[in-house]
């Protein structure tokens with residue numbers, strides 16, 4: 585199969601359902617267009633998360649999404665995964681797109697690890713036969729042994745992540761959508777997980793990832809999309825976009841404190857990051 589992605593003038597409005605009271609609604613509306621807040625035809629307050637985006641990717645492309653918090657990177661990955669249908673514009677995705685975003689989604693606390701392999705596998709679009717063929721490999725990868733026959737509620741958070749990661753990465757993806765900042769448990773598991781992700785990358789025809797490490801971007805991607813306020817700020821070859829982004833967003837003085845913040849953040853949460861220290865954005 586030859587996979588491709590084509591977005592033409594795609595916009596996505598996300599409703600803020602909680603804003604019902606008139607005074608709160610007024611206050612939120614005052615945040616205004618600068619914050620991409622608007623009211624739709626039915627009077628619902630919405631955030632324009634993606635705004636008139638055009639994008640074309642073909643087999644072999646590895647796209648890195650960069651930009652500040654709230655720029656729209658995760659939302660775009662969800663649009664590509666079919667989780668959010670665009671409010672307007674056209675989206676054409678050819679190939680099986682597998683999101684590695686909310687990897688624990690669809691897992692059930694009362695079911696055993698093995699039952700969860702089936703549940704989550706089905707949710708990821710695997711057939712019963714595929715699940716059956718892959719269950720032992722997934723089980724082996726988790727390293728959870730007999731725990732797989734116990735209900736999920738007895739698992740530690742690290743054990744849950746191992747299981748969720750093993751299942752999500754067992755799917756054959758034509759198009760792989762992922763957030764680089766993917767918690768994958770303790771150090772020993774991280775090494776295994778990184779290797780498995782690299783293999784997935786290689787097998788997929790198209791990879792789109794929200795990325796924070798300039799080393800990874802240079803190693804992994806051939807194109808970069810710099811997003812700002814739901815729009816394309818810059819799109820093109822890696823070196824061109826990365827250099828401009830770095831020059832504008834991280835001038836030398838800022839870079840120093842940014843690195844410090846990053847070091848603090850990193851020590852607080854285990855993350856998957858195959859290499860490198862220099863990162864983009866603030867996420």
Ligand SMILES: Nc1ncnc2c1ncn2[C@@H]1O[C@H](COP(=O)(O)OP(=O)(O)OP(=O)(O)O)[C@@H](O)[C@H]1O
Pocket residue numbers: 598599600631632633651652653654655656657658659660865866867
């Ligand atoms: N479920 C939601 N409901 C309403 N607004 C949302 C929702 N999810 C995201 N948004 C808004 O959409 C915009 C884009 O958010 P998104 O999470 O895609 O940004 P991001 O670039 O991934 O940021 P980060 O680097 O912080 O992860 C933001 O303004 C955010 O507040």
